[in-house]
Amino acid sequence: MTQDVIGKWELSRRRVLGGVAAAAGLGSLGYGSAAMAQAAGPWSQAPRGRVDRLNFVVWTYGDIYSRIAKQFEADWGVKIDSTISSFNDHPTKLATMFAAGEKIDVSQSSPFSFPNFIEQGLVEPIDDLPGAAEYIKDFSSFTKQVATYKGKTMGLPYFAAVWVWNYYGEMLEKLKIDKPFATYEEFIEHCLKAKKDGVSRYPVLWVAGVGLEQLPGTWYQMTWNRGGTFFDNQGNHMLGPGSVARETLKFWANTFEKGLDISDPESLKVQFTTSAKAFGAGKNLYRGPNHHYGLNVANDPAQSPIAGKVKVHGSPGDGKTIGVTHVYFLSSANRNKEWAWKLLQYLGGRTKDGNYTQAVGLAKDAMLGSGYNSVMNSDAVKQGWAPWGDVPAILKMWDKAAYIGEVCSSVYQPWHFPWTDQVNIEVQKTLTGQITADQCCDNLIKGIADAKRKI
């Protein structure tokens, strides 16, 4: 047993060293600009105080947290405790720990929960902390919109993603269709042909599982692509009769069982990664629109029987799409602000060596985008993403992406979260034919007032 422990520790240590070496290697290969590896800076200096341990509360993603924690321990000699839950359970876990008076140094948030966390006093601004100004200068436009709240910077970026379509190339060839759809009408035509020819019983797999950006994100993206939004600049809803959002929902609902019956019923359950895995079974023609990094599952030979045959595709028309950045933040329940800031930088900024180790690692290992311009413009993305998809095509889509808050500005409001609960319920009822798209939108309009009263 002791041997096992040593073996594991050795492996971890090797990984840490490997990670550091890889980061250093990337720097020496010219992976990015000088912004990516600045050894001399506030990130390389030890905080004045002393702590025995620090902790972070995050949602799970592979083994990135154990790796970065080991690196922090190796660099600074401070033990890191981690509390890791699933994405959907994370707000609950964080809230419970905070309410119970536990110490939390660093945590993370989707943009949808973030205003709520800030309003409830969980988050500390970081503007005045050493090195923060340099990070802010390097923020992408998405990151600025998520991380800035009432004029203060409240976090550092975790990852960024844009919404894209996927298609199963071999199935398209079998259907003798030379290229994927360019309009929504063509999309329907392709799906109907696939169904009629017996090539696919359910040609399209949507991400319509309950979540903050799963089902809602699909609706936001298609509405934005068709030229609509959910709220105008004054915060008035745009869900009334004839609105783009309402018409988009009608189109979407019509693809389900009580309409054209081309949508995979599993759509109502799947999240981002599970939908990529389900698509990997090779039973659907199209999957989308959702986070671009699903390609690293659908095109991974270890996880997908059709690996290498899943292609990325842009949205119809001018190709407008949406994007998002998730953030790490400094908790107000921290045990030592300077040390918590140091840990926050390891997760969402630079490590001691001046590299964006975590952001580069996420790009290479998980195909995630970064909230820093310097990382997005670097070879870490261009080369790191290459095994899974057409990088220039995805980056072109990236350029056409608007932050999700421009489509649905309620994400900046604390009532967005309870309203999203209702969005999930009403839209699923629409997709399953229990109510019409008109009823759904009318209910959601009424629901705005209810959600405001819930906070």
Added chain:
Amino acid sequence: MSAARQDGRRWFRREVSAARFAFLMNLPTMLCLALVLAYPVIYAGYLSVHRVGLAQLRRGEFPFNGYDNFERLFEDRLFWLALKNTFTFTFITVGAEVVLAVLIALLINQSSIWTSRITRVLILLPYAIPPIANGLIWSFIYSFQFGFLNRILFSAGMISEPINWAGNPETALYAVTVPYIWRTLPFAILLVHAALQGIPRELYEQAAVDGATAWQRFWRITLPLLRPIIAVILILRTSFAFAVFEEILAITQGGPGDATWVAAWYSYKITFSPPNNFGMGSASAYVLALLIGAMALVYVRFVYRRVTL
């Protein structure tokens, strides 16, 4: 001084009345229950009439807001829907459990059938499975395209197209009842089986001598003598079914739409999802607890009978 000591000794030697002895024996349990159960219940009641969010919990200051939480609760359409779904779920699961428990217990009570001994052991297995694991197992079984259930039905020629058991609003709530019954049924079987073993054999022998049929023996002897244990099962299973959560979390998460929102899921979402309204969550949990208490009283009043032989 010695007289006082002698009086004390006499007090200790005096025989304690049965009532006082019972009280003393129950006292430690009562204290433990008061600490573990009564305190949280009373505290939840306190929270239900206060404005409690994360910030207030952290500060420990809760502004009093009267019955505001209850008013908002009763105005919420989703709360009433969750209650309706909870009643449907409870009615189906508890009804099925009682009937199945009696039937299966009668079967495994047959000592002349040697396999009943094996069945007695096997029947306990589902009870040993953690509820969340049970939910996950069944979510795989129900999977639309790759699920075990659809595959069996398809292979047996019973269906030509897969059925979306947990994803169809018309079947989802019923689909969740099956895993719940599967997990909790062994408990009810055990209770009924124990009660069956307590019924004197002579009663059946006398009835047989009098020419009673098997059905008459069951209806006139077994069922009346099982009434107290059935009342216990009804009370326990109803209170647990009212608070069903794990299967909902693992299989449907309340969906599709609001088809499987039940009361405990509602309380959980209100409390632990931003904006973390602990006050309203406590209010909804309190309403649920009062309903469970009322149901228990109804069972005791109408089902429980003192058994006299």
